[in-house]
Amino acid sequence: VTVLIHHCILYKKAEVxxxxxxxxxxxxxxxxxxxxxxxxxxxxxxxxxxxxQYAGLIHQLVMxxxxxxxxxxxxxxxxxLRVRSKKNxxxxxxxxxxxxxxxxxxxx
Amino acid sequence: MTRLCLLAxxxxxxxxxxxxxxxxxxxxxxxxxxTQTDPQDHLIYQLPPKGELRPESPGLRxxxxxxxxxxxxxxxxxxKSHAFDGxxxxxxxxxxxxxxxxxxxxxxAQEKGLQVTSISWSCTGSxxxxxxxxxxDGDWSTEKSCVCTWNLDRRGLNPKRPDMVIDVARPVMSxxxxxxxxxxxxxxxxxxxxxxxxxxxxxDLILAQTGMSTDTHREPVYQVAWVPGPRRGEMVVLSAGSxxxxxLWTVDSDEGRLVLSAGFALIRxxxxxxxxxxxNRGSSNVGVTSLALSPWxxxxxxxxxxxxxxxxxxxxxxxxxxxxxxxxxxxxRAPAQxxxxxxxxxxxxLHCSPFxxxxxxxxxxxxLAHLHSLLQPDPLLSLRVSDSYVFGVRWSPTRxxxxxxxxxxxxxxxxxxxxxxxxxxxxxxxxxxxxPVYCLEFxxxxxxLLAVGNADGSVNIWHLSTxxxxxxxxxxxxxxQLANEVAE
Numbered sequence: 001v002t003v004l005i006h007h008c009i010l011y012k013k014a015e016v017x018x019x020x021x022x023x024x025x026x027x028x029x030x031x032x033x034x035x036x037x038x039x040x041x042x043x044x045x046x047x048x049x050x051x052x053q054y055a056g057l058i059h060q061l062v063m064x065x066x067x068x069x070x071x072x073x074x075x076x077x078x079x080x081l082r083v084r085s086k087k088n089x090x091x092x093x094x095x096x097x098x099x100x101x102x103x104x105x106x107x108x
Numbered sequence: 109m110t111r112l113c114l115l116a117x118x119x120x121x122x123x124x125x126x127x128x129x130x131x132x133x134x135x136x137x138x139x140x141x142x143t144q145t146d147p148q149d150h151l152i153y154q155l156p157p158k159g160e161l162r163p164e165s166p167g168l169r170x171x172x173x174x175x176x177x178x179x180x181x182x183x184x185x186x187x188k189s190h191a192f193d194g195x196x197x198x199x200x201x202x203x204x205x206x207x208x209x210x211x212x213x214x215x216x217a218q219e220k221g222l223q224v225t226s227i228s229w230s231c232t233g234s235x236x237x238x239x240x241x242x243x244x245d246g247d248w249s250t251e252k253s254c255v256c257t258w259n260l261d262r263r264g265l266n267p268k269r270p271d272m273v274i275d276v277a278r279p280v281m282s283x284x285x286x287x288x289x290x291x292x293x294x295x296x297x298x299x300x301x302x303x304x305x306x307x308x309x310x311x312d313l314i315l316a317q318t319g320m321s322t323d324t325h326r327e328p329v330y331q332v333a334w335v336p337g338p339r340r341g342e343m344v345v346l347s348a349g350s351x352x353x354x355x356l357w358t359v360d361s362d363e364g365r366l367v368l369s370a371g372f373a374l375i376r377x378x379x380x381x382x383x384x385x386x387x388n389r390g391s392s393n394v395g396v397t398s399l400a401l402s403p404w405x406x407x408x409x410x411x412x413x414x415x416x417x418x419x420x421x422x423x424x425x426x427x428x429x430x431x432x433x434x435x436x437x438x439x440x441r442a443p444a445q446x447x448x449x450x451x452x453x454x455x456x457x458l459h460c461s462p463f464x465x466x467x468x469x470x471x472x473x474x475x476l477a478h479l480h481s482l483l484q485p486d487p488l489l490s491l492r493v494s495d496s497y498v499f500g501v502r503w504s505p506t507r508x509x510x511x512x513x514x515x516x517x518x519x520x521x522x523x524x525x526x527x528x529x530x531x532x533x534x535x536x537x538x539x540x541x542x543x544p545v546y547c548l549e550f551x552x553x554x555x556x557l558l559a560v561g562n563a564d565g566s567v568n569i570w571h572l573s574t575x576x577x578x579x580x581x582x583x584x585x586x587x588x589q590l591a592n593e594v595a596e
Contacts, residue, residue: 034168093179095174098165100172106186
């Protein structure tokens with residue numbers, strides 16, 4: 001039974017890695033961070049200090065964006081957030097338990 | 109007559125006997141567990157979770173499954189989109205013009221015909237200090253001079269009256285504010301002395317000085333800088349002069365002395381690849397006229413010499429200098445590791461790019477600005493700055509492709525390497541009646557201010573246009589491209 005559980009975990013792990021690889025392979029993607037509901041990064045392709053910085057700041061931003069949407073219309077909810085800046089674009093796919101953060105420079 | 113009495117004390121100590129006790133533990137529950145690592149994928153770096161290795165975060169796979177398609181679609185369409193082409197946002201007031209906002213002068217220094225030899229901004233960006241001396245004197249000058257400071261943020265700024273005037277017994281050739289303590293200024297004098305002033309003091313402003321000792325430079329000190337010392341948080345003063353010595357001094361404020369902690373001597377015979385210069389007779393010392401620290405590598409520094417050499421040096425070089433000991437308290441070492449292609453005359457100024465670890469620019473008497481890579485001896489690019497000498501060059505702290513050069517004709521030429529043309533992007537006339545500009549410094553905090561020191565004893569503060577200070581898209585990439593070009 002232990003062996004079967006191991007294989008399931010490994011299979012799930014492999015799927016997660018595959019998905020991240022597919023996203024990383026898109027044109028101009030500079031980095032991917034997955035953050036959990038508490039704002040703690042659990043997966044990243046960036047260096048440690050950038051990851052921690054992005055995770056903390058973006059978690060706060062997503063919370064603010066979500067409460068803005070729901071204050072305007074309580075029946076509505078945030079589905080996606082894009083922050084475009086001079087140098088790149090940050091895309092955030094939020095969810096109950098995780099956020100997916102992708103940093104892309106479209107002109108790369 | 110005083111007698112020295114040596115008193116000796118003996119002390120011992122002994123701890124009380126240590127208490128020991130024996131105890132046992134036994135776990136109540138046992139469990140078996142196993143873990144298996146995955147082969148490391150070089151793309152994905154996983155942060156180690158706190159505590160023991162646990163299985164995959166629950167629901168992560170499903171979450172990614174849900175969002176993947178949407179995210180990939182957005183990424184793909186964003187890469188193709190032209191929606192934001194040419195779209196610019198003005199967060200700050202756009203400034204189209206370049207203007208001289210202050211012309212700072214110290215009339216009594218100007219009356220004596222003193223020139224501005226060096227300027228420095230304080231780390232806060234509010235205070236500009238300028239050193240007076242002479243650049244054109246050939247012999248020992250015993251002329252009194254001064255260091256003046258103006259606080260540009262103070263209300264009631266009087267450009268003709270400095271906030272503080274520090275009288276100095278000798279001409280001051282170089283000046284440098286401490287990088288974190290806004291009241292400390294280091295200065296190098298014509299006599300070879302190095303002084304640190306503390307502008308917070310009311311009485312004697314000298315915090316520490318080298319005095320004239322066996323350790324001091326014997327020739328004018330053309331460059332002073334603050335570099336990190338061996339202890340954390342400590343900064344030591346670096347001084348370099350035409351005697352060919354680069355010395356490091358620790359500040360002993362209790363004694364009021366600068367204590368020599370390390371030193372380097374540049375000897376012609378020890379300079380690498382130096383076949384061309386062995387024809388020169390005369391002193392074997394390589395007189396230093398300019399020095400640049402690398403913001404990327406704390407061990408590297410660049411030296412420009414009177415004879416046109418540009419050398420890459422290391423603070424951690426171990427080779428002993430082939431100089432006869434002259435009573436110095438430390439052993440001098442030979443720091444030069446690499447020689448760039450030499451110029452025909454003195455190299456007046458060097459500056460390392462704050463945006464690329466391998467790039468630096470050098471200027472001198474040949475009127476050209478040479479853009480160098482640390483990796484090869486020949487310059488990547490040489491731009492004609494002036495028909496006369498060029499005395500100073502500084503990279504812009506905000507625009508990777510921009511640098512400014514001070515000419516002997518009284519102009520500051522600003523070059524933008526992103527432009528196709530090799531002509532300057534802007535020319536700032538210092539209105540000195542053709543007298544040279546000796547030094548220039550960008551404000552470390554306010555990116556739109558440039559200070560320029562002139563031979564007529566004035567310091568001009570220029571306000572630069574947004575075009576010269578705002579980083580454009582892809583500037584860092586273009587600089588990277590330039591750095592990778594191999595010179596023909």
